[in-house]
Amino acid sequence: MSTDVESTTAAAVDDVVPTTWTGALRKRWVRSLPPEKLLPESQPAYVASWIYVFGMATIVALLIVIGSGVVLTLGGLQWWHTTPFGRFMNSLHFWSVQFFFFFMIVHLVGKYFMAAWRGKRFLTWATGVVAFIMGLATAFTGYTITTNFNSQWIAFEAKDVMNSVGLGGFMNTTNVGQMSLWHIVPLPLCVGVIVLMHVLLVRKHGVVPPIDAIDPALATAPATESVTTAVAS
Amino acid sequence: MSEEDLVNEFAVSLDQPATYWQIWEWIQVSLPNLIVILMLVLVFVLALVLPFPKGGDAS
Numbered sequence: 664m665s666t667d668v669e670s671t672t673a674a675a676v677d678d679v680v681p682t683t684w685t686g687a688l689r690k691r692w693v694r695s696l697p698p699e700k701l702l703p704e705s706q707p708a709y710v711a712s713w714i715y716v717f718g719m720a721t722i723v724a725l726l727i728v729i730g731s732g733v734v735l736t737l738g739g740l741q742w743w744h745t746t747p748f749g750r751f752m753n754s755l756h757f758w759s760v761q762f763f764f765f766f767m768i769v770h771l772v773g774k775y776f777m778a779a780w781r782g783k784r785f786l787t788w789a790t791g792v793v794a795f796i797m798g799l800a801t802a803f804t805g806y807t808i809t810t811n812f813n814s815q816w817i818a819f820e821a822k823d824v825m826n827s828v829g830l831g832g833f834m835n836t837t838n839v840g841q842m843s844l845w846h847i848v849p850l851p852l853c854v855g856v857i858v859l860m861h862v863l864l865v866r867k868h869g870v871v872p873p874i875d876a877i878d879p880a881l882a883t884a885p886a887t888e889s890v891t892t893a894v895a896s
Numbered sequence: 897m898s899e900e901d902l903v904n905e906f907a908v909s910l911d912q913p914a915t916y917w918q919i920w921e922w923i924q925v926s927l928p929n930l931i932v933i934l935m936l937v938l939v940f941v942l943a944l945v946l947p948f949p950k951g952g953d954a955s
Contacts, residue, residue, distance in 0.1 A: 713942070773940065
């Protein structure tokens with residue numbers, strides 16, 4: 664996206680004087696995250712590295728987790744043990760979760776060694792950490808509702824953990840109904856919202872550069888042409 | 897060899913405890929977890945050293 668278009672958009676937003684809360688919200692949104700940043704057509708050259716792939720890989724795995732999870736809910740608990748299609752969806756759900764965490768850990772370690780909280784990106788880092796923790800909670804409740812001997816073992820071991828930390832009165836891990844609802848509604852909703860915030864923050868502040876690279880988000884020089892490449896195309 | 901025989905030949909029985917290794921006095925890891933950890937390290941290193949396919953020309 665050319666600099667001309669960006670400046671035109673920013674100028675157009677600055678000229679508008681909102682008279683309604685929706686207009687004020689739009690103005691704040693566009694100033695904070697203009698369309699050129701939200702849906703960029705190019706990325707800095709250093710993004711053309713495999714270590715920058717794992718964030719997106721995590722999101723793809725999450726989409727498969729959500730899609731297969733939605734299908735699993737349709738037949739109620741246990742149907743995935745008794746039909747070939749159910750067993751397939753159960754396995755797809757399980758393995759996409761494994762890949763979700765695998766990719767997320769590689770992503771996390773890569774960003775840790777890049778000190779990805781640099782350049783006003785603390786919230787981006789923090790939302791990633793929270794997404795990881797919420798993902799663990801969601802996966803944990805999922806393990807307790809697979810309706811097999813393994814899930815019984817996990818649920819009863821976890822019950823002692825919950826009791827020991829004082830959460831047993833709120834969260835009964837041996838209650839398949841309660842764990843199912845936690846696993847299907849509030850926890851995935853939290854993961855989805857936090858991941859969305861994480862992605863929007865990445866768009867707003869830009870992808871974190873390697874330690875020794877120039878950060879386009881902080882560079883004062885107007886032209887970044889020499890360090891950009893159309894990796895998205 | 898039928899498909900069932902083939903599966904039985906190579907199937908790993910999960911109906912038993914995993915093999916655990918006492919690496920240090922206070923560090924114990926199961927073989928499945930150790931394999932996953934080594935795979936994580938391998939993928940991380942490969943991501944750093946493997947060349948990335950070139951994208952489009954500079955914009």
